[in-house]
Structure formats: structure tokens, C-alpha cells
Amino acid sequence: MASDRRGGGRCWEWDSPHCRAQMDEIFFRPHDYIQAGSGEHKDFWAFFERFQRFKAKKEMSGSKDSKGRASSEGKPPKKAGGVDLGLPKEYDARYRINISVYTKDVEEKVLSSKHGHATSGSGKQEIADCRLALLHFLDFSQKQSFSKLAKLRREQKSLPIFQYRDKIVNLVKGHPVVVVAGDTGCGKSTQVPQYLLNSGFTNIACTQPRRIACISLAKRVSFESLNQYGSKVGYQIRFETTRTLATKLLFLTEGLLLRQIQQDHSLGQYQVLIVDEVHERHLHCDFLLGVLRSLTGLRPDLRLVLMSATINIKLFSEYFNNAPVLQVPGRLFPIQVIYQPIPAEEQSSKSEKLDPRPYLRVLQGIDQRYPAEERGDLLLFLSGVAEISTVLDACQIYATHTNRWIVLPLHSTLSLAQQDKVFDIPPPGVRKCIICTNIAETSVTIDGVRFVVDSGKVKEMSFDPKAKMQRLQEFWISRASSEQRKGRAGRTGPGVCYRLYSESDYDAFAPYPVPEIHRVALDSLVLQMKSMGLGDPRSFVFIDPPPAASIQTAVTYLKEQGALDARAELTPIGTLLAQLPVDVVIGKMLVLGSLFNLVEPVLTVAAALSVQSPFLRSAQHNPDCTTARQPLQSNQGDPFTLLNTFNAWVQVKGERGGGSRKWCRRRGLEEQRLYEMTNLRRQFKELLRSHELLEDEATSATTEQRSQRRDRLTERRRLHQLKRQHDLQEGGRRKVLKLGEGGEDLAGSSGSEEESSAGRGKKKEKDGAGESVDIQEVKFKLRHNVHELQEVANASQDLSSRQQCLLKLLLCRGLYPQLAAPDEHNATRKESEQIFHTRNKQGVVIHPTSVFASDPEVLHVPELERSEFGAEKGQSSRHQLLAFVTLLETNKPYVSNCVRVPALQALLLVANSVDSNADCTRMVVDGWLELCLSDGDGALRILSSALTLRGEWERLLQAQLSKHRAPRRELEKLGENLVRYLLYTEVSYSLCRLTALQTQNLYIGPQPDSALEGAPILNSLFPGVKAEPDQVKGGLRVTSFFTYNCLSDSKDLYSECLRTFWTCPHCDLHMPFTPLERMHHEATCRPGGEKQEDELESEKPVSSSTSSLARVYHCDLCGKDLTLTSTEILKHKRQHAVQQ
């Protein structure tokens, strides 16, 4: 072409900005297909330069080439079978492009203006060059996109499930429930939702057991259905959603779908429900299946698809009325199985460390048998973290000798960064050896694995209802798990699986793992069932019903917690707890916290106790981390340490933003957990607010200056942009591992700081943008107002000792009955041998991560005091108890997340059952802890105040729950009184656990003829509570939790009738009282000053309250019927006494 020939000789200034600007004016105007300033525009100019260089090179070598071509082209095509296509004889790449760009009008304008100004600049030649480059550029991008599309379609077609596409769609159209069973790699999770979507179904929900799967599936499926940038396919997990009105296919967690059913029983928003991975048999999934089973009757139009591995398919089909099953073969390469049982001398007993030799032999064997050039990594399944670290150490040594392995651990307590490393690539000639728990069985999939070593062991959680304890025990795995582990070796090519047990062992394995519903406490499940109105949980048709005893335990527990009433119906607080996506005890804390002015710290603590601990275990042995953590620790208890940590982190966030990453690393903290806490605490706050347990916050917008607001909006725009950029860049290449990398600790230490900055450097190269974006930080800032959080953190950072004290009580009441008492002899024991007891489990120890494990002395009764009150052994006013979050038995029963509380006060304020003798100097709490007070007067005073405080607390709590907000002043008063009670109750007492024999003969039992003559008076001891003889324990049931004089060893039977002189500190009434009369008086007599205050402030409520307290009293002495309050009755009686 003419232009080509000319262009070869002359080289115009591509780089000149002036020239480019002129070209931009022609080709890249604001409304053009490609606009100046856009990313594509930049790409074009880069392309342009390459294109020009390419052309120049071609022309240099092209002259002789074209000569040769000319001669061949010179021959006219003669043999053409008839039609002449009329194609141009001279080849030009230009003819291959099916796109054209018309810019004549603009060109002319630009050119003419140029001539007018007589500037020499871009002329026709430049325009032609640029146009040609643009055409090639457009063609190039078309080809790029199309080949992506073609590849995608090819991959979809090659999936085993592809040929069943029509069958699946037809089955679903024709049946309400369909089971699709297919093994790993058949493509069911990604394809089935698409098949349904493409065949016209809309509003499809697909559940997943794991959040991460929701996100990655939504990403993959939206890409495959060519809707990557739309929201046709979305996901919804606890704190994140991409769902919009346009969303037709939604991936969500099982738990979330259950919550949606709670809101909308018929799930009208969905047409199709796909429940994936049903074979995993998670608690939520089993329950969900049960709920959906009843829903199918209610909604005949609803389509239900269960997807499972080819495990126990019959079970699912039968559960749904023999639903049709479609079985799809998986796509696995052949895997050779080698049974290599561990010889007896290398088998370790329970107490011993694992012997790593059998595992090392496998590594050696691989090195001998397979050349290093043949790629393929090793996945080694062990039961737990301790086992992993033992084998890791041994393998590490072997690896440094051979230089052929990089050994990496993988388990859930590792930092996410460390977990992520298993996806990185080893250098050539080196294999990865990933030593993992069963996390890699299903949750984490690593490509490139060729060898699997299976120890055959797993540690599984079970629940011991008798001890109310979780237990983590080692078991043989099931055949199904064993096959699943094996399958990990054949995902990308043929593989080998070494089983470190014999074939006969394998045959003896259980066929399937024990479903979760048989292993865990069912408290939350039962609560949720109740709130969904599913009736009696015992008659609910589960796919595999849990033992009735297990349900019964849960019902009893929920009753104890006040979530269910005596008839096992939901109480108001139970209704609320069912809405909170947390354990009952944590939920209780939140509700209690909302009552007092302690919402913010309680929100933080509740959130912190609901996520995995941010404190990395691996950092505990790092002295630098320990030192850096020191200021965060609180010897009040672990929840306070967590609170301090969160608050300090928020401050760092506010001051240094992205610097928090480093701050966390120094302290061995997993920042991800802190982000989760932030999200969770916000969710809690919203939930409390939606239940009107919290007042709406005064909108901060009013106080915000206009300029501030503008700044904030600009900032938000910037953050959104960063997030979008990040989303686009995702899926970057994996890092290449270095030899010797892996096992060492990432946390803390100055060394790791270097490593991380090196890591950032690498990231910079990868991103190209030259800016490393901490996407978590961006998301955090988008979701939360840092300044608001900072204020909140400030407020809860400087809790006064009084607030701290009240907070402890709230935590304790929330956690109750999870209490542990120290062993009597702890003070004489070594730090590491401190023993505690719960009501149901003797001899538990404090988990080493707890502050009390390193500082047990704060739990001891002071030495000095013990000798001072030496008269009676064990008497002190400083006994303490631990309230704890979890009790988990591994090699020992451990309590973790503990907080210490003053024993007597806490017990009297929170316990469900307090029994006393006649003069209340001996009290037994919950049938296991005995409190003996030497000071009878003090005992009565303390008990009496506790009854009053609890009555008031309960009243205000109920008011709050029934949405009649309790008056702030009353709440403040109650808070103050509780604190005073906790801090200033100075009475000496002994605290011990009852022996088995004592427990047997604890109560006097029902008395045929009650000696309690003065009973009528007691009816009004607490408004609304009727005191009557206890039918089981004997004595008098004064309140729901307090039974008077039912203990069988009462010193004398008459002390209950014995009156002693006492002066009421409030009304100065001085007269002889029986213990009960005195308590009654104290409960009803309010301090004089306070009463006046009340009357002054508002007359109405007081008058109404007096009238409600007053009742008709018939005086036997004067024979009159009088309307009097209880106090007035006493006064009235005294009149007669004086007259006599």
C-alpha cells in the first residue's frame, strides 16, 4: 500500500504529546468508543508503539520477503472451480479485520483548522497510521475476549455433568424434589444453577455450608454466565451481599437461609432452592432439610434440588418421598492406594508424642521413586495441631537436608496469611509438603497434589451433656472421609495415596462420619425451632433424629437460661435470643448490657467472644509479642483483654489507618478477626436497635460540618474506586515459594517485619499500579465510621472501676451457669497445677491462653486475711469464682475466656437456686456450692439486699423487653446499687463444694404441717410472687430462685420463728422481727429520702405504685379490713403491740 511505503521512510513523532493530542481529537473524543483518558486509551497507545516497532521491523526484513511473495502471487489462480471470489490478490492484514472506523468528518475539520493556522503537525499520514493501529487494536481486543468466551464454553462442555444438562432440567421441571449426586470435579456446584437459570427458572437460591464457597461460587458462576459485571448472580453471607433486585441466582449460607425462613415461613422469594453438599451433614443443613421437607407440602410450586457427593444417596432420596436421583460420575484420575500400616513399635500411646518416622519414610520413598522433575505435591492428613507440629519439625529437618521439599502446615488456627501460603508454587525440582488437619478434606482445595498421606485419624468435637462440656477427641475416620482424602491426589492427574493403616482397618471404619447433629449441644437449634413455631422438637422429623436425651438437655438448659418457660414456650427474652446469631449466653449478655449504660463495651465483648480469638497461638512463645501484648492484658479476665485489644486497635485505625496491619503483626494478632468483630458488633447493635432495646442514635449529620461531610463523601468515593480496582485485579498470580520457607513463625518478631515488607514489594510488582491496597482496610472504612468507633472505644477504654465491676456482673449473669470455683488448695499449688471445679465437672484447668493461667494469684484468697479470720477455716470476704465461655476437653478439660467475680455477691445475684437454713447463715447455691456466714445479722442483710436488687433488676428487664422502656433514672439507680453491693459487701464467709453425701441429704423435704404461721405476710414479699411451701425441698419458696429454710441441717427448728430486735436503716422502725419478716420489710421499705425524691419528681407513678403495693389486710386484733401496704401493715401491727 502507498501509505505503507511512505511510512517506512518517515518516522513521525509518536511520543510528541502534541501529536497524540491531535490524534486523540480525531479518534478518542469524549463520546467515542474509546475515550481519551480511559484505561483502554492508555492500552491503545502502548499497543500503538508496539505495533509501529513491529511494522518497522517487518519492513526492514520485508523487502526480499515481499519479492518472493510477489512471484508466487503473480501466477493467476486458474484452477478455481467456477466462481471467482474476487479477493484482493495482494495480501494485507488489513483485509482480515471486520471493523472499520469512520472519522472523515472530524479529520477534515482538524486538518482544515491545521492549515488555517499553518502549523506543521499531524497530517494524513499520521491519521492513516493511527487508524490502522486502532483497527488492529480493536481486532486484537475482539479476539482476546472471544477466545476467553470460547475457552469458557469448551471447559463447560468438557465437564462430566454437561451431558446431563437436559436431563437435570427436565427432572427439576417434573419433580418437586430432585437429588443430584456427583463426585468431586463433576461440576455440579457451578453448572446445575446455571442450567436452571438458562432454562428459564428465576429466583434461585443455592446454599453452601461455607461462606467462602458462597463468594467463590458466585464469582465463578457470574463469570461463566457472562455476567461478571452485572448482579444477575450474587451471594449473601453474614456481613456481605452483592444481591440486588436484578439478582436471579443467589449463593448463601445454610444458616442465612434458615434466618430467612424465620422471617418468611413460605420463602416466597425463591422459586428454586438448591442445597449443596448435603452429604457433609452439618447441623444447619440437616435442620434445613427438615424445614424444607415440610415446606414442600406448603409450596407445591417450589423446586428443591439436593446436591451431594455419591455418599448415602438413598438416605436423602427416601427422606424426600423417594425423590428421583441423578448420579453423575466424577472426574478423577486413577489413584494408586498403598496400605502402609504403622509398625507396633512406632505407634504412640495417647500420652506420647506422635512418632514422625512413618511419615518421613513416605517422603523418602517419593524422593527415591519419582524423579524431582516430575511435579506433584504432597498432602499429609493428621488429626490435630500438636501432631502437625511434631511431624512438621521432623519433615523440616529432612527438607533442609535434601533441598527437595518445602514443608507447610495448614490448620484453622494459623493466620490467614500462613494458610494462604499453601497455594503458592514451589520452585522447579521442589515439592510442597502440606501437613494439614481435615480442613483440606473438603473446605480447602489445593491444586497440584499428587501424593496423599492419610493417618486415618481425625479430631472431632463431641458434646458431653452430663458434664456440659465439649470434647475434642481423636477417632478413626470413616470410609467416606478416607475416600475423600484419597480423592485429593487425583484432581489434576494420576496420583498415589498412602494409607498409614491396614486394609482391614479400613474395612472396619464406619461407613460415614457421625453427623454433627449427633455430636453437638442442641441449645441454639432448639431455640431456633421454637422461634420458627415448629412445635415439639422431639417430634420434628429430622433426616437422622438426634437422641431425645440430647434435645431434652437443650430444653432444660434453655429453661434454666430463662429462654423457655415451664411449658417450654418461648419467653420474651427467648424470642429475642432466637434472633441473635450467637450462643445463648452471649445473647443474654447483649440483652443485659442494653439495660445499663454499658452497651458499647458489652457489644465489643459479645462480638469478641463470638469469633475466633485474634491472639495467634503461634505468637505466644515469641517474647517480643508477649511483651507487646502486655499492656492489653487485664487480670479481670480474658473478655477484658479482648475489649482492651479491640479498643486499642480502633485507636490505631483512627490514627494511622493502614498502620494497623503492622501493629497487629507486632502483637501476634490476626487482624481479620478484629475486622470480623467490628462487623459483628455492628450487627448486634442493629439487632438490639430493631428490637427497641437501644435508642436510635442522634444522627451525627447534624453536628457534622458541611466541609467535613464533603470530605467524607470524597473519601468514600475514593474508597469505592479502590475496591472496584481491587475486584478487577483479583486472581493475581501466585507467589513462588523459596526453599526453607514455610514452617517458621510469621508472627511478631523483627524478622517477620522484614519479610512482610519484602512481600509488599513483590505485591507492588504484581499490581503494576504501584500501590499496595489493603482491601480489608478499604472495606472496613467503607462499612464503618472510624471516628464514631473511636469515640465508642474511648468511652469503653476508660471504664471506671465501678463500671468495670458492673460489666463483670453482666458477663457473669450472661455466662451463668458456666461458673467454676477454685479448688480449696490452689494457694499451695504450683502455678501450672491450679484446679477448678464446675457444677458438673471436677478438676478442670485454665486454658494456657487465659490471663489466669499466667497470673493465678489474683484468684487466691489473700494470705493475710485467711489468718486474720483464722477462727473459722476458709472464712474470707474475698472468695472469687470464674465465669467462663467454653469448657473443652482435649487432653485435659480446659476452661477458656474466663472472668473473675466476687463469689457470694455474684451467686446471690445470678444463681437460679439459692437455699438457706432458718437464720440464713448457711446457703447452698444450685445444689453444689455452700456458703457459710458467721455473722447472722450480716447474712440477713446481704440476702435481703440481693432479693431486692434482683427483684428490681428483673422488673426493669421485663419492662425493657416488653418495649416499655424502663426509666433511665431507675436504671441508673439499680446500676449504682448493684455496684455498691458488689464492691462494699464486706462479710466473711466460707465457700466450699458439697460432697456427694451432703448433696443427698440436702433438703428437709416437704413438711406435712407447715410451721410457718406468718405465711400470709410473705405472699407479698415480692410483688407478683407468691410464697408457698416448696413441694420438693421443703421450706418456703420465697421467690423463683430463693427457698427459705429448706436445708436439712438447720441448727434449730425454731429460729425461723425467733424474733430479734432490729432497726430498719430506712424508716428507723425498731422492733423484733423473724428473719423472713425482716427480709420482707427490707423489700418493701424504701429509703426515706428516695421516696420523697420520687414523690417530688412525679406524683402519678408513685401514687399508682403505692396503690398497687397496697392490698386489703384483715387485722385479727382490731377486726378491721384495711387497705395497706406491707410496711403499713407492720406498723399497724406494732400499734397493737404497743397498746398491749
Next chain:
Amino acid sequence: MEGGGGGGEFSCRLCGLSTPFSYFGQKPPNTRAVVLLEESYVMKDPFSPDKEKFLVLGSSCSLCAKSVCVGTDCSLFYTRRFCLPCVKERLDQFPQQIQAEVAKKK
């Protein structure tokens, strides 16, 4: 939409690639100066975040009129669209470069 019609499922008669298209014609919407030299099946480029970017899926062979995709295994463009079977039939009429290309495929 200017020019051609829109909507439907495009299916390549040779490789079976099948995907919905949103426009058929030579002037996809919002492309300004860009024009196609053949009547094509077009969709919004699913791999670009930009809503205005289009992707040509295929068109009809100028000889046999079969719908074919633009994939190099099914068709080529040389001033017009030809499906590969038609190209092979009249291979000698195509320039050397294309002949070499087609030969390489076999």
C-alpha cells in the same frame, strides 16, 4: 436500536458454541465511529466492565450463509466472512498467507 434487530441465541453451526446475542447488524449501539464490515451477531463484551464495549460472536458465511462464530477454527475474515469448509474448497483463491495458515490447522 439502530439498524439490525436484537436478541436471541447465537449458535455456531460448526463448533456448536452457543451464547445469547443482543444485537444483529453492522452498527452495534453506542459505538460511534466504529462500524462492522459484515452483519454480525453481537453481545456486550462480558469481560469488560465497560457497558458500551461490544463483542462480535459470529456472522454468516458469505458463500454458504451458515452462521459461524469468529473463532479461527470455524471461520476467517478476508474482506468477507468465510466458514472454514468453504475456504478449504476454494483455498487456491486465497493468498499464500491464508493458505499456509489453513494448512497449519490440519
